[in-house]
Amino acid sequence: MRVVNASQMKQIEKNANDMGITYYQMMENAGMCVADFVRKNIKDFETKIILILTGTGNNGGDGFVAARIIKKFGGNPLIMMVDGPPKTIDAIKNFNKAKDCGIEIITFEKDKSIPIIWGSDAIIDAVYGTGFHGELNDNIKSLFSAISDSDAIKFAIDIPSGVDYSGEISDGAFKADFTIALDSLKNAHMKENTFENCGRVVCADIGIPEECHKI
Numbered sequence: 535m536r537v538v539n540a541s542q543m544k545q546i547e548k549n550a551n552d553m554g555i556t557y558y559q560m561m562e563n564a565g566m567c568v569a570d571f572v573r574k575n576i577k578d579f580e581t582k583i584i585l586i587l588t589g590t591g592n593n594g595g596d597g598f599v600a601a602r603i604i605k606k607f608g609g610n611p612l613i614m615m616v617d618g619p620p621k622t623i624d625a626i627k628n629f630n631k632a633k634d635c636g637i638e639i640i641t642f643e644k645d646k647s648i649p650i651i652w653g654s655d656a657i658i659d660a661v662y663g664t665g666f667h668g669e670l671n672d673n674i675k676s677l678f679s680a681i682s683d684s685d686a687i688k689f690a691i692d693i694p695s696g697v698d699y700s701g702e703i704s705d706g707a708f709k710a711d712f713t714i715a716l717d718s719l720k721n722a723h724m725k726e727n728t729f730e731n732c733g734r735v736v737c738a739d740i741g742i743p744e745e746c747h748k749i
């Protein structure tokens with residue numbers, strides 16, 4: 535079992551990119567793994583509303599890809615941007631692709647968005663991954679609190695938002711039933727105190743060759 539910190543993960547991704555597996559391709563593979571895992575873990579997948587919460591970084595980018603592939607699989611994705619529009623190049627490209635394939639994309643608004651939470655059968659957290667630091671803002675805390683009270687099945691991409699890669703948990707962090715760690719486990723997945731946030735952790739192969747892990 536491989537466990538890495540955030541800078542080691544960045545180096546592994548850089549090694550892969552240098553070998554020709556681009557960051558964009560890794561994001562595509564990550565979103566595919568998430569969509570496939572979600573499809574296999576939701577009963578009557580095609581009939582369910584799947585809400586994807588996205589942030590502004592590459593974790594959000596993975597979420598845009600997952601939404602597009604969920605739709606391709608015959609599912610019903612709805613994207614909610616909780617921190618504004620994407621800012622990284624690859625996430626912007628995947629935001630545009632999600633929009634172009636007709637997925638509804640809405641912006642989180644405190645109070646107004648809560649009924650959407652109640653109407654969702656599954657929720658995918660693609661707000662923050664290894665780039666998270668500090669504390670969650672109050673709007674996101676209130677959103678995650680409503681989600682914790684809902685019956686939706688909850689998935690986190692890479693790391694539950696509000697937990698940093700080392701395992702520090704900020705107040706109000708996302709509580710997942712499943713966390714899909716990308717390529718390698720991070721220190722956060724190994725800490726006993728993060729169990730309530732991570733739920734069951736699975737590690738997804740996002741196409742990074744074995745030799746890229748020699749760091």
Ligand SMILES: NC(=O)C1=CN([C@@H]2O[C@H](COP(=O)(O)OP(=O)(O)OC[C@H]3O[C@@H](n4cnc5c(N)ncnc54)[C@H](OP(=O)(O)O)[C@@H]3O)[C@@H](O)[C@H]2O)[C@@H](O)CC1
Nearest residue numbers: 547557560561591592593662663664665666667668669692
């Ligand atoms: N590298 C790759 O090629 C691949 C990476 N992959 C994926 O990317 C993820 C890492 O992506 P990432 O580095 O873009 O960081 P991410 O976690 O999306 O968040 C950054 C944003 O959040 C913001 N922010 C942070 N804390 C905050 C706070 N408390 N409150 C508010 N905002 C806060 C932060 O702001 P800033 O720190 O710049 O001020 C920035 O805007 C990784 O986990 C995996 O899922 C895969 O696609 C495979 C290929």
Ligand SMILES: [K+]
Nearest residue numbers: 659662691693
């Ligand atoms: K996340």
